[in-house]
Amino acid sequence: MLAEAPGAVALIAGDAGAPLGLALFRVVADEAELLTIAADPDSRRRGVAECLLAVGREMLRGMNVATVFLEVGAANAPAISLYEKTGFHQIAMRKDYYAFSDGGRDDALIYKLEIN
Ligand SMILES: CC(C)(COP(=O)(O)OP(=O)(O)OC[C@H]1O[C@@H](n2cnc3c(N)ncnc32)[C@H](O)[C@@H]1OP(=O)(O)O)[C@@H](O)C(=O)NCCC(=O)NCCS
Known part of the structure; x- marks a missing residue:
C-alpha cells in the first residue's frame, strides 16, 4: 500500500488488515528524510524492510529526489x-545525542543515500 502527499511518502507492506511493516519519508525539494521504518516483530528478517526501502527509493526517484538522509542510534545494529x-x-x-530514562546515552549516526 502506498500513500503519497505533498512532502511525504508513506509505505505499508502487507495489507491494511495485516500490515507487516511501514516506512515514512519526508520530502523537501530534491531531498528526503527517512523518518521511520519498522517491521512487525513476527515478520522480521524476511526482507520486509529491505523491500520497503527499495520501493521507497523508486518512488522518491520518480519525485526527482536526489538524496535521502536518516538518523539512527549507534546501538541499533539491525x-x-x-x-x-x-x-x-x-x-x-x-x-x-540520545538520552534515556535510565541515564544511558547513545550516539546518533547520520546516513546518506544518493539516488541516481
Ligand atoms: C531494523 C528493522 C526495520 C529491519 O526490518 P526487517 O524487515 O527485519 O529487515 P530485513 O529482513 O529486510 O533485513 C534486511 C537486512 O537488514 C539487516 N538486518 C535486519 N535485521 C537484522 C538483525 N536482527 N541483525 C543484524 N542485521 C539485521 C541485514 O543486513 C538484513 O539482510 P540479510 O537478512 O540478508 O542479512 C527491524 O528490525 C525493526 O523494525 N526494528 C525496530 C524499529 C527500528 O529500529 N527501526 C529503525 C529506526 S532508525
Whole structure:
C-alpha cells in the first residue's frame, strides 16, 4: 500500500488488515528524510524492510529526489546493517545525542543515500 502527499511518502507492506511493516519519508525539494521504518516483530528478517526501502527509493526517484538522509542510534545494529546493505553510508555522528530514562546515552549516526 502506498500513500503519497505533498512532502511525504508513506509505505505499508502487507495489507491494511495485516500490515507487516511501514516506512515514512519526508520530502523537501530534491531531498528526503527517512523518518521511520519498522517491521512487525513476527515478520522480521524476511526482507520486509529491505523491500520497503527499495520501493521507497523508486518512488522518491520518480519525485526527482536526489538524496535521502536518516538518523539512527549507534546501538541499533539491525537498522545499521539494513541501511549499509541498501547503499546508505554514514556522513556524521552526534555524540551522546540520545538520552534515556535510565541515564544511558547513545550516539546518533547520520546516513546518506544518493539516488541516481
Ligand atoms: C531494523 C528493522 C526495520 C529491519 O526490518 P526487517 O524487515 O527485519 O529487515 P530485513 O529482513 O529486510 O533485513 C534486511 C537486512 O537488514 C539487516 N538486518 C535486519 N535485521 C537484522 C538483525 N536482527 N541483525 C543484524 N542485521 C539485521 C541485514 O543486513 C538484513 O539482510 P540479510 O537478512 O540478508 O542479512 C527491524 O528490525 C525493526 O523494525 N526494528 C525496530 C524499529 C527500528 O529500529 N527501526 C529503525 C529506526 S532508525
